[in-house]
Amino acid sequence: MAKKGGVQQLQADLQNDEDFEAFLERPGLLVLDIYSEWCGPCLGMVGSLRKVKLEIGGDNLHLAICKADDITALKRFCKKSEPTWMFVQGGRSVNLMFGTDVPKLIALITRELDKTVQKVVRTVSYEISELQPVEVELLRAKQEEIARQEQLERDAVIKKKVDYLMHVTDIIMDNMPDIGVTVFGPQVNRDMFKKLTEPAEPLRLQCKDRKVITVLAEQFETVNFACKNPLSDEVIEQLDGKELLMCFWKVDEYLGSVPNVLATYAHELTKDRTEPGEGSEEDVLLPPILTPLKVKVEVEIQEGETWEEEISSEEDENRFKAKVKSQINLQEDLQLIDEEMEEVSYEEEVSEEGEEGKEAREVEEPAELPAFPSMPFDMDMDLVDDMGEEEEEFGDERESVKKSTRIKTVKLPPIWVPNNRRTHAALIYVFFRGQTTGFLPPDPKPDPPHIIMAFDAQKRRDLSHVLLRYKEDVPLYGYFSSEDPERAQLLAKSTEEYEAGATTSDDKLILKVHKVRSNMMLSLVSYGPTYVSPTVKIGIEEAQVFFPEDYDKTPEELAATEKIKRKSRKSKKAERASTDVDALSEAAVEAEEPVREAEPEVAAVEPEAPPEAAAEAAPTPAEGGDQQAEEGADQASGAEASAAEFSASEGAEGMAEASGEVPAEGEGGAPAEGEAPAEGEAPADAPGEAPADAPPAGTEAPAPATEEPPPTEPPAAEQPPPEAPPAEPAEVPAES
Known part of the structure; x- marks a missing residue:
């Protein structure tokens, strides 16, 4: 105290x-x-x-x-x-x-x-x-800072809008790569659609949808966000509030890109046409299907602006000259009428005076001559001066009207086609949104400008009624360990949760406040905040840190969201794995193709019947050693050919395994039960065993298979009985 x-x-x-x-x-x-x-x-x-x-x-x-x-x-x-x-x-x-x-x-x-x-x-x-100079300087600096921050906020809003439009148009271009939109001028109505389709048929254009839409100038701000040939501001101003025909085209991509094909279509509509004449007459020139619309509007003349009256044609020029001439003649006629009226009024005054007036006038005039020697002249000059002043006033008024406004001709194109796909996607997004419901989600609701306000947590009871009263303008709040977004840790999302846990004197109550109502802002400021975001831009950035998108979700909702994320991650992994497998298989196929092309002869000589013929010719080992030797030679040659083919596709290791297994089947498949014939064949038919040991060499075995087996194998297949002479198969390995 x-x-x-x-x-x-x-x-x-x-x-x-x-x-x-x-x-x-x-x-x-x-x-x-x-x-x-x-x-x-x-x-x-x-x-x-x-x-x-x-x-x-x-x-x-x-x-x-x-x-x-x-x-x-x-x-x-x-x-x-x-x-x-x-x-x-x-x-x-x-x-x-x-x-x-x-x-x-x-x-x-x-x-x-x-x-x-x-x-x-x-x-x-x-x-x-x-206001003192220091206040004036501070006020100027403050206003400059406010203007700078407002410009930053506007730039941030524009950037956010452009980023969203880029995202949306990317989705539309991915899902509608062959769709474009044409915008027709107000001179084109729905009844002309049949004529509009005539040039579209040769270009294989399909009109999937068409509408007559009342357009607004604000919509073209969205459409032209990435346009390289936008409509001029003058044209958009004239189109504001007008009903325009728009067509939603499907383009054949084999003919070219969407902008190029539709630009060709627009050229066909606006170019001069020719029609063959009757008999030997020359072609008749016809006007275009669509022509520009010229609109004359009255515009204000800016200070310092110079302009000339627009003359569009010879007829307009003649009309303009006639108008100027009539104005000059009118001025001359007015001047003559004024002079005649003055003479008439003077004659009437003289006639009314009578003779006595004339005598008095003659008597008075000499007396007045010395003092006013030029009175009649002066009076006439005064009259002329008055007329001149009136003419000057009239001329000034005419000049002031002429300086304030002027007539300007605006040419409205009959058709407009953007020259890039993104603007076509923007037209679809703005005017044909119903065509995108299958893949494009609805637009998010815009978040109003907001800031962050921090208070000591001890004031939570005092602020509770303000939060309840302005619940719509304070959508989110929470208790944090600090008011610094980088160091703050979330303690609780509600007052009950905060009071149930451990608290400290440094805890802060953070509010996300919509900057829309001054009464609400003043009510909160009266409680002495420890921190307030200096600008809306900074407030939005801080709010994203304090209150992320999933801040107000319940634990069940968070768990469901996490489950969906896990499923999407698994599906992405599976897609990547399948993509890798497909890539490997494609690479293997590409690697096999050159090898297969390099050995066409080996594939052509591949034995078809020798393995079956050998199996039929040697059902038992008791048929004789010579016959078994012949079959072994045939089987060996077939095994060599198959081993060569297998080595070309699978590699050297696969060839070695195949060459080891096939002879085993030829030698031990049927004769395995009787080992004596196999031993007896070894010395007598040594040349027949040589091919069985030859496959590891890899290069010598295919040679006899490509030269000799064709003449020797058909007899073996055609003569299944054992009467075939054993000399022929013995000579084949000897020559090899």
């Missing part, structure tokens, strides 16, 4: 205009600490002010705290949170300081106090309610 009493004794508390005016009448230097209702006086400076007051100030220094909300002359300070110090002498402000720089404030008080004690004449002073 002593401290509060000391503050009141040191500084006068001014709450209204009467107290303020009375305090200004005091002598000496007055130092005013100006504060607002929601941001109290600066108590941290009291000690320094007391020291200055007691040591050097005395009765020449008077201190006061002033509540700007209730003092008329200080109203401009009521919304400021920065400490404000005003120095007053003789009822006028002599200096002003902002901030809490103690050394600077003490030095300024000392300097101004010395001037007051020494009674220095103040050459520069200001009214209490007048």
Whole structure:
């Protein structure tokens, strides 16, 4: 209590205009600490002010705290949170300081106090309610900063919109690669559609949908966001609110890209046509199917703008010349009429006067001649001057009208085709949205501009009724360990959850506040926030950190979302695995094709009947050693051919395995039960065994298979009985 009493004794508390005016009448230097209702006086400076007051100030220094909300002359300070110090002498402000720089404030008080004690004449002073140079400079800097921040916010909004449109048009282009849109001018109506389809048939264009749509200028802002040949602002202004025919075309991609094909279609509609004449006559030239529409509009003439009357054709030029000539003739006729009216009025006045008037006139005229020798001339000149003034006024009015507005001709194209696919996708997004419902989700609701406000968690009870009252404007809130987004940790999403856990004095209540209602903002500011986002752009960035997209979801919803994410990750892995397998199989097929092409002869000589013939020719081992030798030779040659083919497709290892198994089947398939014949054949038919041992060489075995087996194998297949001479198969291996 002593401290509060000391503050009141040191500084006068001014709450209204009467107290303020009375305090200004005091002598000496007055130092005013100006504060607002929601941001109290600066108590941290009291000690320094007391020291200055007691040591050097005395009765020449008077201190006061002033509540700007209730003092008329200080109203401009009521919304400021920065400490404000005003120095007053003789009822006028002599200096002003902002901030809490103690050394600077003490030095300024000392300097101004010395001037007051020494009674220095103040050459520069200001009214209490007048803006001082330092305020003007701060206001200018503040306005520049506000303008810069607003521009940044606008740029951020535009960038966000462009990014979303890029995303949307990418989806449309992926799902509709062969679709384009043509926009027809207001001179084209639905009844002309049959004529419009004539040039479309040779280009194989299919009209999948058409509409007559009332367009708005705002829609073209979206359509032209990435357009390289947009409609001009003058044309869009004339199309605003008009009904336009639009066609949704399917284009044959083999004929070219969507913009090129539709541009060709537009050229066919707007070019001159020819029709063969009858008999030997020359072709008849016909006008285009569609022609531009010329619209004359009245526009204001900007200051300093020079212009000439537009002449579009010879007929317009002649009409313009006739108009100018008629205006000149009219002016001449008006002048002649004025002169005739003056003569008539003068003759009437003379006729009414009579003879007595004439005599009096003749008597008076000589007396007036010396004093007014040129009166008739002067009167005539006055009349001419009056007419000239009237003509000048009329001319000025005509010139002022001519300077304010002028007639301008705007040419509306009969058809407009964008020259890039993205603009076609934008047209589909804006005017044919129903065609995209199968793959394009609805647009998200725009989030209003918002900021972040932080309060001490101890004020949660005081803020509860504000949050309940303005629930729509404070959609999200939470308790965090800090007001710094980078260091903050979420403690609780509700007051009940926060109070149920451990709390500290450093905890913060963070609010996401929509910047739409001033009453709500003032209500929150009155509770003394510890932090407020300086701009909307920064507030949006901070809100994304404090309150991510899944912040207000329940645990069940989060679990379901995580489950969906896991399924999508698994499906993506499976897709990648299948893609890898397909790629490997394609690579293997590509690798086999050159090998197969390199050995066409081996595939052609591949034995078809020898294995079956050998199996039929040697059903038992008792048929004789010679016959078995012949069959073994045939089987060996067949095995060599198959081994060669297998080695070409599977490699050297596969060839070795095949060559080891096939002879085993030829030697031990049927004769395996009787080993004696096999032993007896070894010395007698040694040449027949050589091919069985030859396959590992890989190169010698295919040679006899390509030359000799064709003549030897058919006899073996045609002569299944054992009467075949054994000399023929014995000679084949010998020659090899």
